[in-house]
Amino acid sequence: MSREAILAADVGGTAIAVGLVTAEGAVLVQRQASTRERGTAVETLDALLTDLVATSRAEGIRVVGIGVGVPGAVDAEAGVIGDDVQNVPELARLPLAETLRSRFGLPAFVDNDVNALALGEWTFGEGRGARSLVLLAIGTGVGGGIVLDGQLVRGAAGYGGELGHISVNFDGRPCFCGGQGCLKAYVAGPDIAAEARGRLKRRSDSEILALAGGDPAAVTAAHVFGAAAAGDPLAASLVEEVCQALGAGLGAVVNGLNPEVVLVTGGVAESLKPLEPAILRWTGRYAFSRALASTRIAVLSLDKRATVRGGAALFLYETARKPGTAD
Amino acid sequence: MSREAILAADVGGTAIAVGLVTAEGAVLVQRQASTRERGTAVETLDALLTDLVATSRAEGIRVVGIGVGVPGAVDAEAGVIGDDVQNVPELARLPLAETLRSRFGLPAFVDNDVNALALGEWTFGEGRGARSLVLLAIGTGVGGGIVLDGQLVRGAAGYGGELGHISVNFDGRPCFCGGQGCLKAYVAGPDIAAEARGRLKRRSDSEILALAGGDPAAVTAAHVFGAAAAGDPLAASLVEEVCQALGAGLGAVVNGLNPEVVLVTGGVAESLKPLEPAILRWTGRYAFSRALASTRIAVLSLDKRATVRGGAALFLYETARKPGTAD
Known part of the structure; x- marks a missing residue:
């Protein structure tokens, strides 16, 4: 039986965390890198996600979509980051959702990191139900x-x-x-x-x-x-x-x-x-x-899985609101 | 052609305002009395609404339902007023929505007065759209x-x-x-x-x-x-x-x-x-x-029609959420 997972990421000022998360909130794989380890924040994110896609293929996990939390205000409908991103200035004004969509050929959603975290706790964690x-x-x-x-x-x-x-x-x-x-x-x-x-x-x-x-x-x-x-x-x-x-x-x-x-x-x-x-x-x-x-x-005590779960919850939230998006 | 209107009311500590309001927010009739003019606040409200039903019959206006704003916290789902109504203590814990429903044989909704006011401005007024x-x-x-x-x-x-x-x-x-x-x-x-x-x-x-x-x-x-x-x-x-x-x-x-x-x-x-x-x-x-x-x-400058419009907007909001309620 083929497993399915969401490619989830949390982009912060010091680190980027990515993971493969199931629709039930199980974190199958999780990785982390310092934000500029592979160039700009976007290049590091791209490299981490690319690696994770390779991992998912090797492990027979079908990736259904992408959810990413980033600092600052986000126009979530357009998937465009605002023009004031304190900790990661290179993200400003990027149409990140569209970039990820065309890069990976998957439905992708981007929102503020704490919004994603809230959705994560609401979907999988302490606020469930x-x-x-x-x-x-x-x-x-x-x-x-x-x-x-x-x-x-x-x-x-x-x-x-x-x-x-x-x-x-x-x-x-x-x-x-x-x-x-x-x-x-x-x-x-x-x-x-x-x-x-x-x-x-x-x-x-x-x-x-x-x-x-x-x-x-x-x-x-x-x-x-x-x-x-x-x-x-x-x-x-x-x-x-x-x-x-x-x-x-x-x-x-x-x-x-x-x-x-x-x-x-x-x-x-x-x-x-x-x-x-x-x-x-x-x-x-x-x-x-x-x-x-x-x-x-x-x-709450800090749970390292919470941040990548947030991205996964964002994906689930958006696709539930927009039926058909996640093919 | 028979006109339709909502029986709307705003119950306050000093006065009760009632009106017949159309679904477009036109206030066809409006009346006001001091809160204890005809006994308790509930008795005054009942008398005002009864008079207004008579008026509506005389003028050929079909009343489709009731919306009432009251001070304090309200369990709007149950239509029951909270137990702490500063200005109108006799309202505390009353199942007002149910009382009005059986009294007038109409769908009736009760909520906090400022919630109703907000719905009124959102539906008919400055916040329209x-x-x-x-x-x-x-x-x-x-x-x-x-x-x-x-x-x-x-x-x-x-x-x-x-x-x-x-x-x-x-x-x-x-x-x-x-x-x-x-x-x-x-x-x-x-x-x-x-x-x-x-x-x-x-x-x-x-x-x-x-x-x-x-x-x-x-x-x-x-x-x-x-x-x-x-x-x-x-x-x-x-x-x-x-x-x-x-x-x-x-x-x-x-x-x-x-x-x-x-x-x-x-x-x-x-x-x-x-x-x-x-x-x-x-x-x-x-x-x-x-x-x-x-x-x-x-x-906003004070508009005396705003309060009764609030009750009407509450009715419209609730019946839009619960299709079929307003027969």
Whole structure:
């Protein structure tokens, strides 16, 4: 019996992950390369996908189509990437879906990476079976993906779900985006580290500095979380603020959309996992208790398969919406 | 030729409006009564609707169904009102849709009033033809209604669209809901008035007080907007804060959902209309410029027909989703 799989990819600023994923979400093969390992991001993606097609032939797996998540806003209908791709500037304005379609002769779909991740959790993961789901990916940046009544919220120009840039503190920290008090400015890894560095100028006896080998420039968010867990007051107060800002953001999601499921994931989520009770307490401060009672919030441990599953879920979502596309 | 119309109603804390509205949004007849004019809110509603049915018979208008907007969260699928209806407590937990169905022998639908209002603008008004629309109703309270890709966002327990209670300032003003920094705490009429009263304790020479006849207890939001327009510094700074908070809230909507259309309406909107440029300027501070460029934001002048049109739009929305319901 011939097996079938989707060629799925997640393109990030540091790495590109690709995989062969079944319609049930099983990851048959998964590979990864640094983003510019074989040239530009697009050349690396092309090489990884070409290799995977060869693998699929060798293993008797029929590839039915392609789904790719990329950073930034995407015109998903046209499959064209927006003109502002922070981490992978060479992707800007590329008609990637069309390129992949003609390159591989397969139906191909491209969307924002966190949208794909949200579809992945909704289709295969923690949000399976839910009518509505919001996913917040917290790492170098903060992205969001929203599925409501079975539909991905893309918005008028592909900015739907940019929950990292809702202001939770209108007079608060400036954000690189030009905004002020953006959720990202409080909870993203580099922002936590930068804030810690600033506060360390006034207090040099913090455990944060010890964990960073005494070099303020080396401080990362992980050092801050580590020092807070060890009882360092400066770190603890900073981490409490992370939980508060995240609680305000989650509260906005709960009151504004009242989804069945809210998932927090991404590189920083690993550090947030033990803080789940504090995060939920702060969320309770900002959300209606009845709305919150009907929404399940969970911080997910990082699962390396999640990103390629996202691309596969994107493919399944699009072909379910456009019957006949996947021949 | 027999005309057809929908029996539409909007139940509020001070008044109930009912009307006969065609499927094209024409309001053939409209009536209003104070909420307890004929007993409880439900009794007044029943009496108004009964009168309107008689009118429809006399005028040869065939009534095809009923749509009603009520305050608070509603389980729209069951047609049952939630257990927390601030302004009209006697509505709590009522299976109003079923009651109306058996009382009038017509298909009947009940939803949150601002959801109905959003459907009304989307079906007949300023958002006609848009794929996605967010409506913010600012008056005594602040409610929201969200239509995305043609679907009303009701949420897991009917709290979808409660945009008045997203925190735009996580350490900011306490809100009656238990939250902190809620949009409502900055922009709702009573909150603007209360803040003005507090500030007047420190400065008694304000034009606000003159407009209120010298009585701080008599100060309303309209006095604050009036005094600001007349150049009063205390009022101007307060109104600027209203615009800032609203800009942060609108920014969250634009970045989070990126809808095609955002409409601001309600009793306070009348005062906000001349401030549209300031509101848009503040929104620009909190929203991605590209997302904002793809979203049209407008402050609407109050249209008394809008509320009953909302009920009619709710009926049309529900019967389009459930073919056959409207016989």
